[in-house]
Amino acid sequence: MLIKGMTLFLVAMAVLAIFGKLRLPHARKTPRAGATCPACGRPKIGPGPCPCGKKGA
Template sequence: MLIKIMILFLAAMAGLAVFARFWYPPARRRAKGACPACGRPRIGPGPCPCGRKR
């Protein structure tokens, strides 16, 4: 009985993981103010910490 419960729980968690992958947008999108060279977020009008220009 305990094994059935564990298998059902794992199947439900796998189903939620598959559903969440399609439901939520990708988390690795770049921010709008990110440096195109290194991908770091830029704060303020100054140059990027990597030293490259926009």
């Protein structure tokens, strides 16, 4: 009985994952605008300047 419950749970999770990918295929592929330093290309965290110290374009 326990194996049957685990199997049904895993099948339900797989179905939810498939429908989630069909509905939102590009959710994490596009970076936020301005999230990287234009000079060195590193990701910026917060509103302050980049640690590289260069001013971007």
